[in-house]
Amino acid sequence: MKMGVSRATRFELIRVVKRRYMMAAKAEKTSILNEFVATTGYHRKHAIRLMRASNFISSAKTTGFGKRIYDDATKEALTVVWEASDRICGKRLKQIIPDLVDAMERHGHLSLDLEVRKRLFRISAATIDRLLSPVRAKTRRKKPTQKRVRKQIPIRTFADWDDPCAGFLEIDFVVHGGGSMAGSVIHTLVATDVCSGWTESVPLLAREQSLVVEGLEVLRRQFPVPILGIDSDNDGAFINETLVTYCKTNHIEFTRSRAYRKNDQAWIEQKNGSIIRRHVGHARYSGVVAGQALARLYQSVRLVTNYFQPSFKLRGKTRVGSKIKKIYHKPATPCQRLMNDLRVKPENKNRLRSLQERLDPMELLFKIRESQAALAALSNTECDPGQRTLQAFLAELPNMWRLAEVRPTHQTKRAEQRWWRTRKDPFQEVWPQVLQSLQETPDITAKELFKRLQKENPGRYPNGQLRTLQRRVREWRGLMAKHQVYVCLNESDGMPCSVPVIAVGPTTC
Numbered sequence: 001m002k003m004g005v006s007r008a009t010r011f012e013l014i015r016v017v018k019r020r021y022m023m024a025a026k027a028e029k030t031s032i033l034n035e036f037v038a039t040t041g042y043h044r045k046h047a048i049r050l051m052r053a054s055n056f057i058s059s060a061k062t063t064g065f066g067k068r069i070y071d072d073a074t075k076e077a078l079t080v081v082w083e084a085s086d087r088i089c090g091k092r093l094k095q096i097i098p099d100l101v102d103a104m105e106r107h108g109h110l111s112l113d114l115e116v117r118k119r120l121f122r123i124s125a126a127t128i129d130r131l132l133s134p135v136r137a138k139t140r141r142k143k144p145t146q147k148r149v150r151k152q153i154p155i156r157t158f159a160d161w162d163d164p165c166a167g168f169l170e171i172d173f174v175v176h177g178g179g180s181m182a183g184s185v186i187h188t189l190v191a192t193d194v195c196s197g198w199t200e201s202v203p204l205l206a207r208e209q210s211l212v213v214e215g216l217e218v219l220r221r222q223f224p225v226p227i228l229g230i231d232s233d234n235d236g237a238f239i240n241e242t243l244v245t246y247c248k249t250n251h252i253e254f255t256r257s258r259a260y261r262k263n264d265q266a267w268i269e270q271k272n273g274s275i276i277r278r279h280v281g282h283a284r285y286s287g288v289v290a291g292q293a294l295a296r297l298y299q300s301v302r303l304v305t306n307y308f309q310p311s312f313k314l315r316g317k318t319r320v321g322s323k324i325k326k327i328y329h330k331p332a333t334p335c336q337r338l339m340n341d342l343r344v345k346p347e348n349k350n351r352l353r354s355l356q357e358r359l360d361p362m363e364l365l366f367k368i369r370e371s372q373a374a375l376a377a378l379s380n381t382e383c384d385p386g387q388r389t390l391q392a393f394l395a396e397l398p399n400m401w402r403l404a405e406v407r408p409t410h411q412t413k414r415a416e417q418r419w420w421r422t423r424k425d426p427f428q429e430v431w432p433q434v435l436q437s438l439q440e441t442p443d444i445t446a447k448e449l450f451k452r453l454q455k456e457n458p459g460r461y462p463n464g465q466l467r468t469l470q471r472r473v474r475e476w477r478g479l480m481a482k483h484q485v486y487v488c489l490n491e492s493d494g495m496p497c498s499v500p501v502i503a504v505g506p507t508t509c
Contacts, residue, residue, distance in 0.1 A: 010040070014050055021051045074119045075131050077112055081120070082132055084109075087139070090128035097121060150239050156231050156255035158264045165343045166195040167228035168253075170268035171216075173207065173235065174276045176294075178284025178379075186285045186294060188276055189215040191223075191230070192268045195341065197313065198224065198306050198334035199271050203294040205287075209242040216246070222302065224338060224348055229253030233265060275305055279368065281409035283379035290378050297371035304364050306334045307356050313337075366393045369408070376408035426465055427472060430457070438473070446470040 021032050037047050070078075081100055085093055098121055104110035112120070123131075161168070174188040175181065189212065190201045200222050202215045220227055229252055232238035239256065247254040257264035279301050285294065310331035317326040335352055338344050370388070400406050427434065430453060437449055450466045 013040070018051055070119055070123065070127065070131060073113065073116050074123070077110075077116055077120055078123070078128065078131055079135055080110065082128075082135075087136075090125040090132070093128055094123070094125040097123075146236055146239055149241055149244060150234065150256070152244060153239065153254055153256045155258055156264070157258060157261070158266055161194055164194055165228070166193055166198075166225045166338055166341055167223075168194050168231070169223075169227060169229070170194060170231045170265050171238070172233060172265060172268045172272060173237070174201075174272050174280075176280065176283070176285040176290075178282065180284070184286050186287075186291055188280070188294065188298075189219070190268060190272060190276060191216075191219050192271045193223070193225075193334070194267050196334040196337040197267075197271075197311050198338065199275055200302055201276060201298045203291045203298070205291050207237050209237050209240045212237050213242060213246045216243075220250075224352055225344060227252055229255065231255045231257065231265065233257050234259050274311075275301065279372065279407075279409070280375065281407075283375070283409065285375065285379065290375070293371060293374045293378065297368065297375065300364050300367040300371065303359055304361065304368065307359055308361050308364075309333060310336075362394060362397075363390060366390050369393065369406070373408040376411065379409075426461065427453075427469060431472075434469075434473075435476075438476070446473040449473070 017032065017036050021029055021036075024032055033044070033047060033051070036042070036051075037044050040047070042050070081097060081104075082088075082093060084104060085096060085100060088096075101110065101112065101117065101120065105112070169191045171189065171191045174190055175185060176188065177185040184206060187204045187207050188201050189204055190199065192199045200219045202218050204211045204215055216227075216230070227250075230247065232254075234256060244254060246252075262269055279297060280294065285291075310333050312328045312331055315327045315329050317324050319325075332340075335356060338352060339349055366388075405411050425431075434449055434453075437444060437452070446469050447466065450461065450469050453469075454461050
């Protein structure tokens with residue numbers, strides 16, 4: 001409001017203008033309303049509501065201008081009694097005030113004036129709540145909700161990075177629940193540098209904001225460059241006052257992605273699969289022992305991926321019709337990208353160079369396989385981690401390609417070969433006749449045999465059982481071929497045949 005006048009003056013002005021407004025014609029009402037809006041600074045709609053309000057004059061006379069019944073002394077005494085009652089509500093406090101005041105005065109804890117005592121005894125429950133509302137408001141500690149904290153954190157999309165310098169990270173969680181979130185499972189906190197692709201990870205035994213801060217502190221010590229900013233999704237473990245305070249204390253820029261837009265965190269999402277899932281798999285891990293095994297694995301994985309694993313980095317993309325053409329930089333390791341970046345300090349580059357010269361990639365790969373074997377033993381009781389030396393591992397390396405999957409965390413249980421029948425053999429009774437036919441006519445086909453059986457046993461063998469007979473005949477002929485081979489080999493060596501030969505027809509070598 002533009003007028004610098006008291007509340008009583010504003011009410012008096014509204015009453016006078018309202019009387020003129022109600023008795024004026026329509027054209028005059030417009031000019032009166034324009035004058036009132038210009039004088040008071042009220043919004044025009046609000047001014048119209050004031051003019052049309054039927055009970056405004058009567059309510060304005062009594063609002064804020066009556067005789068004050070409960071003075072500051074009564075409010076102070078009420079506050080003391082409320083605190084003595086352990087801050088109960090007004091309806092309960094109204095009932096206990098006489099007894100509580102008498103008890104406090106009897107023990108010398110309170111001494112009230114007679115008038116204050118009378119007013120305190122006749123006060124209503126609604127008045128108690130009204131007088132104590134400002135006191136209660138100060139005692140309530142407003143807990144920052146996630147929605148309020150989220151508004152404090154700016155949004156950064158995938159198009160807002162614009163070639164940042166090293167030190168700006170994207171962070172995310174990878175859950176090791178084995179397809180289920182029931183119970184307590186281990187979460188891996190992953191952080192990726194947008195500029196170089198340098199990736200660090202640390203296992204957390206629970207998804208909790210204080211553990212996230214401790215995990216970030218571990219990652220800060222492992223990153224080769226200072227952390228300048230982090231970008232997370234809208235997970236409650238990230239969007240909270242604890243992490244916001246941590247970033248402000250350490251002068252770290254904190255941003256978040258848009259909800260349900262995973263492409264805003266494309267840098268970290270691809271590392272979740274190409275690094276974490278590639279080395280750990282999708283099994284369920286929980287407990288301190290599994291966390292320690294994951295920590296040992298990540299210490300070897302971080303060195304291999306950051307120093308010896310080149311990766312592509314997108315340079316740009318253009319749309320050609322309905323297709324998008326992407327252009328990439330030449331593959332390079334995160335270490336090489338940091339070494340070639342002019343914005344990285346020389347002392348950081350020297351540390352990277354000295355550590356790279358000491359690393360043995362074969363020893364790191366051996367440690368990764370050993371840690372994976374320990375993890376596989378935790379998730380699969382039938383898996384034996386075994387004990388191997390580095391020399392034995394290097395000796396087996398040239399032939400490991402023959403084993404297909406060599407990562408213990410990705411090996412599945414071998415299915416047991418089924419030897420039992422699930423259905424009754426439909427040809428069990430007529431099988432001697434089938435063997436007799438095969439002996440008399442070795443070149444007969446299974447289809448001809450099946451038609452002969454259908455003719456001899458009408459309605460017993462439907463057409464769908466032809467495949468079963470073909471499989472049985474093929475297995476029998478394969479077994480006979482092996483017997484013939486064994487007979488030929490034994491006769492050529494001059495040794496008696498150790499494999500029994502079933503005489504079902506002429507055999508020739």
